[in-house]
Amino acid sequence: MLTELSQSWPWYVAGPLIALTMFILLYLGKSFGVSSTLRTSCSAMGAGKTSDFFRFDWKEQAWNLAFVAGAMVGGFVAAQWLANPEPIDLAASTVTHLQTLGIEKPGADYLPESIFSWEGLLSLRGLIMLIGGGFLVGFGARYAGGCTSGHAISGLSNLQWPSLVAVIGFFIGGLTMTYFILPWLLML
Amino acid sequence: MRKYVSFFAVGIFFGIVLTKSEVVSWYRIQEMFLFDSFHMYGVIGSAVLLGIIGIAWIKRRKLKSIRGQLIEFTPKNRSIARYLLGGIIFGLGWSMVGACPGPIYTLIGYGYSVIVVVLLSALAGTWVYGLLRSRLPH
Numbered sequence: 001m002l003t004e005l006s007q008s009w010p011w012y013v014a015g016p017l018i019a020l021t022m023f024i025l026l027y028l029g030k031s032f033g034v035s036s037t038l039r040t041s042c043s044a045m046g047a048g049k050t051s052d053f054f055r056f057d058w059k060e061q062a063w064n065l066a067f068v069a070g071a072m073v074g075g076f077v078a079a080q081w082l083a084n085p086e087p088i089d090l091a092a093s094t095v096t097h098l099q100t101l102g103i104e105k106p107g108a109d110y111l112p113e114s115i116f117s118w119e120g121l122l123s124l125r126g127l128i129m130l131i132g133g134g135f136l137v138g139f140g141a142r143y144a145g146g147c148t149s150g151h152a153i154s155g156l157s158n159l160q161w162p163s164l165v166a167v168i169g170f171f172i173g174g175l176t177m178t179y180f181i182l183p184w185l186l187m188l
Numbered sequence: 189m190r191k192y193v194s195f196f197a198v199g200i201f202f203g204i205v206l207t208k209s210e211v212v213s214w215y216r217i218q219e220m221f222l223f224d225s226f227h228m229y230g231v232i233g234s235a236v237l238l239g240i241i242g243i244a245w246i247k248r249r250k251l252k253s254i255r256g257q258l259i260e261f262t263p264k265n266r267s268i269a270r271y272l273l274g275g276i277i278f279g280l281g282w283s284m285v286g287a288c289p290g291p292i293y294t295l296i297g298y299g300y301s302v303i304v305v306v307l308l309s310a311l312a313g314t315w316v317y318g319l320l321r322s323r324l325p326h
Binding site: 005008009010011012013014015016017018019021022023024025026027028029030031034035037038039041042045047050051053054062063064066067068069070071072073074075076077078079082084088090091093094097098106107110111112116117118120121129130131132133134135136137138139140141142143144145147148149151152153154155156157158159160161162163165166167168169170171172173174175176177178179181182185 | 191192193194195196197198199200201202203204205206207208209210211212213214215216217218219220221222224225226227228229230231232233234235236237238239240242243246253254255257259261263264265266267268270271272273274275276277278279280281282283284285286287288289290292293294295296297298299300301302303305306307308309310311312313314315316317318319321324
């Protein structure tokens with residue numbers, strides 16, 4: 001059982017389980033959206049002193065902080081008891097593409113450690129990617145009013161046109177980064 | 189405290205799913221944007237397909253939540269600017285760090301402690317949005 005669970009889960013298992021996550025939250029009377037926890041945390045840390053946007057009863061949203069604390073523990077559980085000894089089965093073309101950009105052993109781990117490590121952070125490339133990238137995720141998600149969970153999963157499931165516009169935006173941004181900016185950034 | 193236990197448990201489940209399906213992987217996100225594999229499209233696509241069917245059913249049957257209240261959905265405001273511009277900014281970041289907010293939390297738990305820097309930067313991004321909000325097109 002554990003050996004089977006330790007292997008990579010196919011899309012047709014993961015997708016339905018993500019939908020199930022959304023349905024459980026709906027049954028519990030809440031909506032599925034992760035990025036709003038960033039706003040809640042800002043508010044809890046006192047950002048309400050600087051902007052109306054953070055002046056709300058953040059305790060109403062504390063359930064979502066419990067949810068993301070769980071998501072963190074889920075990563076720990078998966079690493080401790082369900083770790084996959086095999087590398088990620090990436091498409092050969094992705095592996096070749098990333099190797100030409102100087103990334104060694106794509107798929108050996110979840111992230112390229114040359115960038116996503118404390119050592120990597122100390123390079124110009126690491127600083128831009130971790131700090132700049134994180135900033136864009138936080139800024140963009142709140143500006144768009146949601147992230148992958150809130151728009152791509154919850155919003156599209158509820159046939160919301162604004163969510164489709166947001167998802168199109170996610171792809172315009174993502175494709176621009178992957179095709180035009182990252183090849184240059186990774187070579188820094 | 190007890191009322192948070194169920195959300196915490198659902199979160200653990202969600203974190204395991206994200207990790208085991210490799211949605212947390214920077215490589216999987218690159219593979220998706222390079223259109224080299226169906227994996228990520230399958231994950232998101234099947235979640236949305238089941239989501240559409242399930243939500244239509246919840247609405248038709250007027251299903252209630254655990255507290256006995258009707259499960260309701262708030263429609264999003266109609267606008268193009270904020271969703272498109274915000275979406276593009278989010279997409280640039282999503283490809284760069286290879287993680288959206290869910291995976292950011294999960295990767296930290298997995299053991300990539302440096303992702304705390306990404307989380308703090310995302311908090312900073314959210315805060316700066318709050319400061320600039322009135323000056324941005326919505």
